[in-house]
Amino acid sequence: MKRILVLFSLLILFSQTHSSENSAKKDKTLSEFMDLKFGMFVHWGPVSLRGTEIGWSRGREVTVEDYDNLYQEFNPVLFDADEWIKTLKDAGMKYFVITTRHHDGFSIWPSDFSDYDISATPYKKDVLTELKKACDKYEIMFGTYYSICDWKHPDYPLGSPGGKTQKESGDMEKYIPFIKAQTKELIEKYNTRILWFDGEWEKPWTHEMGLDFYHYLKGLDNTVLINNRVDKGRKGMEGVTISDEYAGDYATPEQRIGAYDVENPWESCITICNQWAWKPNDQMKSFDECIQTLIKTVGGGGNLLFNIGPMPDGRIEQRQKDRLKEMGDWLKVYGESIYETKGxxxxxxxxxxxxxxxxxxxxxxxxxxxxxxxxxxxxxxxxxxxxxxxxxxxxxxxxxxxxxxxxxxxxxxxxxxxxxxxxxxxxxxxxxxxxx
CATH class of the missing domain: 2.60.40.1180 (Golgi alpha-mannosidase II)
Incomplete structure (x- = not known):
């Protein structure tokens, strides 16, 4: 009996030590992420062929039938992963997040769990593998956006835009294993360092589902960073998490500079133009607005995830590249006042x-x-x-x-x-x- 108690005590001690080590690793990863300060967000997919907003234009500006078949025309022959990430590097950005699957359900990588993906397009190539290799080459942290809702998937209960229609086939018990399988692919196949969730506001997704999903993903890789949109605790576009009971490693203000907070990690996501996805002749922010947005964000204690929308052929607009290069030139001189600072x-x-x-x-x-x-x-x-x-x-x-x-x-x-x-x-x- 005494021997069993000793073994039991050792088991508890090991568990506590292991848990403490995992927690320390997670805290270190989050701290290193917050030191990066400036990242690139990319919203891209077949919708760029119409120049309308990704996800939200399905069934609104673009008919559902047209939208859902755009993948058959999507052939970004001028896509160059190295050029994308070099553009990011020249802008002084330190990390990268791309929409792997938005609310429209299209997967930008060849997924074993979906036929509605890049391999079904005329292009067919695995752009995520190329982007991950380029990020490794330029020493950029690689991250992936993934929408919890999917207005096309038959098992997700709501349709688009904005979950205004109910699907008779909807079944969250069938749907959740699907999104777990896909995000497991992003972790294990592409070694994503960030899982940037969205779409959690819709009614079918619950707090209990969010907690379960968060712990499932941390079980796969405890150091992967997961934003607060994995759960139901985000306070609108302010992005802050309303209570410690909700999951998520950092807050996500949207299209605004977050409120001053130097104690809790946060990241503002803001577009360089008006629309998230590419739009012809979309109004672009001036250099003054761009650089001051970065400085105000970092001065308030946050990171800036700055969004661009590549064109249908895979190129980033030259004017957007030029603006980003201007920011990078400023950071070459004054970067020490931005990187690894506290607000x-x-x-x-x-x-x-x-x-x-x-x-x-x-x-x-x-x-x-x-x-x-x-x-x-x-x-x-x-x-x-x-x-x-x-x-x-x-x-x-x-x-x-x-x-x-x-x-x-x-x-x-x-x-x-x-x-x-x-x-x-x-x-x-x-x-x-x-x-x-």
Whole structure:
């Protein structure tokens, strides 16, 4: 009996140690992910042939019959995975997420569990394998988007758009094994590091299903990152998780910069144009808006997943590549103020945002037209220096309550003016400072 108790105690100890090690691995992976700060989101598939929104235009702008047969015309002969990921790399992006299956049900990879996939198209090639190889080549984290809902699949109870129709054949008990099998493929065949879920808001998906799915996937690979849309706890487009009882490793604000939060991981997903999927002549954001969106997001404590929509032939529009390259050129100079930083200590405003690491605060001024900027003193620490990051020193004055940095006329009205503030001690422990 004594021997059995000893063995039982050892088993419990091993289980606790193993669980602790797994938790530490997961925390390390999440921390490394949040250090990357900037990633590329891609919405792409047969719908690009019509230039309408992926998923949502099925049965709306495009008839269901037409939409569901677009795969027969989908032949992106100019697709070049290396060119896509090099574009990402040149933009200063560090990770990649592509829509492997949107709400329309089309799988962008040759799946053993679906006939409605890339192998059924004239193109036939496995674009995911090519993209994964390119990501490995350029040292980019590889991730995959996967919709929980599927408005085409006979076993999913609701139809499109937006689950407005009920299918008589719907059966979630049959459907869930299907999505588990497909996501297992993404983990085991493609070694996806991110599973970016969507479509969880629809009624057939429950909190219990979300928890079960999350634990199933973590059982396959505890280090795969899973966003909060795997479960029912997301608060609308704000993206925050409303309670710890819901699953998910990080929050997902959509088409907006997330609220300031330097304690909990989050990522804003925002489009470079207006539409997620490719649209001819879609209005594109200016360089000022793009770079300031990145800085405000990182200054608020989050990552930016910036979306592009490739064309039907597989190319990324040249104008989008040019805009991304502009962002990359800025990051080549000022990237140390973005990557591996923590947001704050100053809460972002329309006029500036700040980031920090080590003993430095980086203050980013947007189109600043004044001859000085005054902010509350960052704690009680002494300021050693102020200057343009990678540039000239700046005059400054410090009191117990404030810091004033003087801006020469030649530096005014830049899209972004990045000031490096050097302190004596580590700045990560400085409390958040809100400026009225």
């Amino acid at each position: 704050g200590p100053y809460k972002p405003t329309e006029k500036f945002a700040s980031t920090r690491k080590g003993n430095k605060i980086y203050l980013h001024l947007f189109n600043w037209d004044a001859s000085s900027v005054t902010v509350p003193a960052p704690g009680t620490d002494k300021i050693k220096s102020c200057g343009i990051l990678k540039g000239e020193g700046l005059d400054f004055s410090q009191t117990a309550n404030s810091l004033t940095v003087y801006i020469p006329a030649s530096l005014k009205n830049q899209s972004v003016l990045t000031i490096e503030i050097g302190l004596v001690n580590n700045v990560l422990t400085i409390d958040t400072i809100e400026i009225n």
